Amino acid sequence: xxxxxxxxxxxxxxxxxxxxxxxxxxxxxxxxxxxxxxxxxxxxxxxxxxxxxxxxxxxxxxxxxxxxxxxxxxxxxxxxxxxxxxxxxxxxxxxxxxxxxxxxxxxxxxxxxxxxxxxxxxxxxxxxxxxxxxxxxxxxxxxxxxxxxxxxxxxxxxxxxxxxxxxxxxxxxxxxxxxxxxxxxxxxxxxxxxxxxxxxxxxxxxxxxxxxxxxxxxxxxxxxxxxxxxxxxxxxxxxxxxxxxxxxxxxxxxxxxxxxxxxxxxxxxxxxxxxxxxxxxxxxxxxxxxxxxxxxxxxxxxxxxxxxxxxxxxxxxxxxxxxxxxxxxxxxxxxxxxxxxxxxxxxxxxxxxxxxxxxxxxxx
Amino acid sequence: xxxxxxxxxxxxxxxxxxxxxxxxxxxxxxxxxxxxxxxxxxxxxxxxxxxxxxxxxxxxxxxxxxxxxxxxxxxxxxxxxxxxxxxxxxxxxxxxxxxxxxxxxxxxxxxxxxxxxxxxxxxxxxxxxxxxxxxxxxxxxxxxxxxxxxxxxxxxxxxxxxxxxxxxxxxxxxxxxxxxxxxxxxxxxxxxxxxxxxxxxxxxxxxxxxxxxxxxxxxxxxxxxxxxxxxxxxxxxxxxxxxxxxxxxxxxxxxxxxxxxxxxxxxxxxxxxxxxxxxxxxxxxxxxxxxxxxxxxxxxxxxxxxxxxxxxxxxxxxxxxxxxxxxxxxxxxxxxxxxxxxxxxxxxxxxxxxxxxxxxxxxxxxxxxxxxxxxxxxxxxxxxxxxxxxxxxxxxxxxxxxxxxxxxxxxxxxxxxxxxxxxxxxxxxxxxxxxxxxxxxxxxxxxxxxxxxxxxxxxxxxxxxxxxxxxxxxxxxxxxxxxxxxxxxxxxxxxxxxxxxxxxxxxxxxx
Numbered sequence: 001x002x003x004x005x006x007x008x009x010x011x012x013x014x015x016x017x018x019x020x021x022x023x024x025x026x027x028x029x030x031x032x033x034x035x036x037x038x039x040x041x042x043x044x045x046x047x048x049x050x051x052x053x054x055x056x057x058x059x060x061x062x063x064x065x066x067x068x069x070x071x072x073x074x075x076x077x078x079x080x081x082x083x084x085x086x087x088x089x090x091x092x093x094x095x096x097x098x099x100x101x102x103x104x105x106x107x108x109x110x111x112x113x114x115x116x117x118x119x120x121x122x123x124x125x126x127x128x129x130x131x132x133x134x135x136x137x138x139x140x141x142x143x144x145x146x147x148x149x150x151x152x153x154x155x156x157x158x159x160x161x162x163x164x165x166x167x168x169x170x171x172x173x174x175x176x177x178x179x180x181x182x183x184x185x186x187x188x189x190x191x192x193x194x195x196x197x198x199x200x201x202x203x204x205x206x207x208x209x210x211x212x213x214x215x216x217x218x219x220x221x222x223x224x225x226x227x228x229x230x231x232x233x234x235x236x237x238x239x240x241x242x243x244x245x246x247x248x249x250x251x252x253x254x255x256x257x258x259x260x261x262x263x264x265x266x267x268x269x270x271x272x273x274x275x276x277x278x279x280x281x282x283x284x285x286x287x288x289x290x291x292x293x294x295x296x297x298x299x300x301x302x303x304x305x306x307x308x309x310x311x312x313x314x315x316x317x318x319x320x321x322x323x324x325x326x327x328x329x330x331x332x333x334x335x336x337x338x339x340x341x342x343x344x345x346x347x348x349x350x351x352x353x354x355x356x357x358x359x360x361x362x363x364x
Numbered sequence: 365x366x367x368x369x370x371x372x373x374x375x376x377x378x379x380x381x382x383x384x385x386x387x388x389x390x391x392x393x394x395x396x397x398x399x400x401x402x403x404x405x406x407x408x409x410x411x412x413x414x415x416x417x418x419x420x421x422x423x424x425x426x427x428x429x430x431x432x433x434x435x436x437x438x439x440x441x442x443x444x445x446x447x448x449x450x451x452x453x454x455x456x457x458x459x460x461x462x463x464x465x466x467x468x469x470x471x472x473x474x475x476x477x478x479x480x481x482x483x484x485x486x487x488x489x490x491x492x493x494x495x496x497x498x499x500x501x502x503x504x505x506x507x508x509x510x511x512x513x514x515x516x517x518x519x520x521x522x523x524x525x526x527x528x529x530x531x532x533x534x535x536x537x538x539x540x541x542x543x544x545x546x547x548x549x550x551x552x553x554x555x556x557x558x559x560x561x562x563x564x565x566x567x568x569x570x571x572x573x574x575x576x577x578x579x580x581x582x583x584x585x586x587x588x589x590x591x592x593x594x595x596x597x598x599x600x601x602x603x604x605x606x607x608x609x610x611x612x613x614x615x616x617x618x619x620x621x622x623x624x625x626x627x628x629x630x631x632x633x634x635x636x637x638x639x640x641x642x643x644x645x646x647x648x649x650x651x652x653x654x655x656x657x658x659x660x661x662x663x664x665x666x667x668x669x670x671x672x673x674x675x676x677x678x679x680x681x682x683x684x685x686x687x688x689x690x691x692x693x694x695x696x697x698x699x700x701x702x703x704x705x706x707x708x709x710x711x712x713x714x715x716x717x718x719x720x721x722x723x724x725x726x727x728x729x730x731x732x733x734x735x736x737x738x739x740x741x742x743x744x745x746x747x748x749x750x751x752x753x754x755x756x757x758x759x760x761x762x763x764x765x766x767x768x769x770x771x772x773x774x775x776x777x778x779x780x781x782x783x784x785x786x787x788x789x790x791x792x793x794x795x796x797x798x799x800x801x802x803x804x805x806x807x808x809x810x811x812x813x814x815x816x817x818x819x820x821x822x823x824x825x826x827x828x829x830x831x832x833x834x835x836x837x838x839x840x841x842x843x844x845x846x847x848x849x850x851x852x853x854x855x856x857x858x859x860x861x862x863x864x865x866x867x868x869x870x871x872x873x874x875x
Binding site for chain 1: 672674693694695696697698699705707709712713714715716717718719723727728730731735736739740741743
């Protein structure tokens with residue numbers, strides 16, 4: 001019985017870590033002169049239980065979810081993709097080019113091409129670090145990180161240069177055709193269908209990681225590349241594939257920002273969704289099925305922050321600090337290994353004892 | 365009276381006696397080699413001398429004063445320094461920074477110029493030619509080793525323990541290494557030199573102690589012995605030719621048995637790019653077990669990996685069942701050529717420790733039925749296969765969902781064997797199949813391999829443990845420096861002859 005409870009507590013450790021972060025965060029709210037309970041009530045109440053607030057949450061959830069998956073898949077192959085932000089920008093760039101400059105055609109075909117172009121843009125941006133890692137052993141963390149800035153500036157150039165709308169007050173492109181805009185799902189809010197696609201993809205990826213030989217190969221590479229090689233898996237190809245899939249997912253996040261939210265290519269449009277994706281991936285313990293949950297939570301924090309500031313006067317930057325606390329607590333909780341804990345040793349002893357007792361009983 | 369006295373030291377790990385009443389006297393200002401095969405207890409002894417382990421019984425004395433070494437710090441304080449086989453250096457820091465690391469404690473300033481000058485002088489006095497300002501990562505292995513030596517000397521070490529010092533060096537670096545430790549000896553330092561390489565012992569050592577199975581079996585002055593004698597002591601003259609499966613073995617190999625594996629002119633390099641296989645050729649027939657013996661690091665690992673497809677070859681042919689497999693990738697060699705491979709490193713290569721036992725059982729067949737169909741894993745089939753094999757091969761576990769990490773070494777090895785044997789191979793390459801296993805597990809492993817032989821599988825049995833090779837092999841090939849120096853039939857394979865071939869002595873027919 002005790003064992004059962006401990007196992008449940010351990011399995012849900014991420015949730016406890018989030019709770020602990022929120023408790024520590026309440027100290028920050030107190031320091032900022034607010035009432036923590038009131039602040040959290042406003043924050044989560046507005047973000048999840050108000051139609052408009054929830055719409056805003058869903059709008060933010062879409063890119064965080066996809067960017068989170070973009071981190072999870074490479075992580076399964078043992079690679080850390082911190083380039084989600086750049087891949088997201090490249091996805092937005094490619095899809096807006098496809099949206100604005102392709103010849104007239106049926107909208108469904110055009111939309112498909114836009115989505116494929118966006119995914120290709122992100123995949124291309126992930127292919128560079130993937131090849132450098134797989135064939136030259138160059139650290140993918142550094143390359144993906146630095147490529148972020150190149151992508152952001154490329155978009156700034158495109159949105160402020162060749163693609164800029166004439167007479168625009170700010171670097172942005174012309175608006176995409178009306179029939180390319182993603183359907184809205186929670187009228188009258190801005191929530192668009194991208195978030196549904198994200199949830200479906202999370203399910204698909206969960207299934208393929210867990211139940212297919214493709215996923216088995218990917219996981220094996222992540223756990224032990226030498227054993228993977230010995231098992232006949234092409235380790236380099238798996239690494240490249242994992243990064244490409246990740247990049248394509250991040251590219252899709254950028255695509256949906258263009259097709260679902262902004263309807264244009266804006267300079268600096270993302271404000272860090274790619275990096276939020278890293279947090280989402282870690283909160284989900286690199287399991288695709290949990291990424292929608294962690295993305296929903298993070299998106300809710302962001303959406304609720306503004307409203308909390310208005311309602312309680314607590315600075316919305318406190319929420320950034322709380323997000324940081326969440327990262328730290330979750331990371332610490334994931335570092336726990338069940339077998340290493342004192343509890344596990346105690347439980348193992350109990351199990352041994354019980355086994356002996358069982359044997360004695362059956363002998364008697 | 366010896367300078368250091370190791371007096372009746374015994375050390376056990378569980379039921380395994382790593383050291384059994386070991387007594388050695390070491391003279392001051394001498395180079396003393398401790399020679400022995402892997403697992404002879406050399407490293408355990410040195411770790412005791414360096415304070416990493418405490419002996420169960422016995423004691424260590426310096427100048428007749430008993431030492432109580434509870435940690436490396438105590439050893440350093442007693443003037444004992446150790447140079448590990450794998451260097452303990454921070455690659456991004458400079459030579460000087462590595463040498464003084466941990467010496468200056470608290471919030472004091474470091475006189476960089478002073479330390480650099482001292483290190484420069486110290487290294488010049490031994491002809492070490494080190495630049496204190498060079499970052500470690502820019503240095504070749506030979507120089508890194510000198511940094512380790514200077515590190516010990518900087519802490520006033522009188523006694524230097526060198527653990528397999530030449531194993532990481534390129535061939536060209538060995539001579540200057542030898543010159544270096546001679547200079548250290550001439551400056552009055554005492555050097556303990558752990559090795560399994562006979563020539564080096566003869567080149568540099570003043571005294572030799574040969575260890576075997578945790579015991580001292582022979583002591584000599586280097587001047588009064590020779591490599592042949594040392595090889596015999598190291599390999600052991602007491603090898604028992606007792607066979608547990610005599611009837612299986614005595615069947616021998618039928619005259620008509622077809623060649624399964626033919627290796628011709630194989631050339632390959634090791635992970636450091638040094639040629640590890642030099643024109644290797646041999647044949648293994650169906651139902652034959654060819655033992656590959658030799659001192660560790662003479663190309664056996666590279667040979668096994670090249671055949672399994674894990675190491676690219678530079679020249680030569682690998683023919684399995686009349687088909688050149690050299691161009692096939694690992695997957696094709698598993699499923700088409702039917703080459704099974706039990707790697708030396710079971711934990712980091714043979715298994716995914718964080719996978720359940722059942723997954724490990726299908727590690728090399730996960731993409732084929734019954735483990736998966738059309739790319740979809742069949743968990744039920746995998747678990748059934750896993751538990752069937754676990755039962756058949758007597759793997760002790762609670763459930764097939766248990767992670768491989770939590771099984772004992774013997775049970776882990778059984779998982780690998782079960783998987784490789786059940787793949788119905790034409791050729792089985794086994795490396796160090798019995799390393800670290802207890803007697804019961806060894807017998808099980810050997811019997812399993814002999815049964816496979818009886819079914820007509822060709823087996824390449826690679827091991828540094830000569831008894832095990834003699835136990836099962838029909839013929840024995842001995843490797844030395846990437847070449848096969850001898851190919852003996854069972855009845856010609858005396859330990860003396862094998863010892864000589866292992867040491868690279870070619871006495872031809874005269875032996």
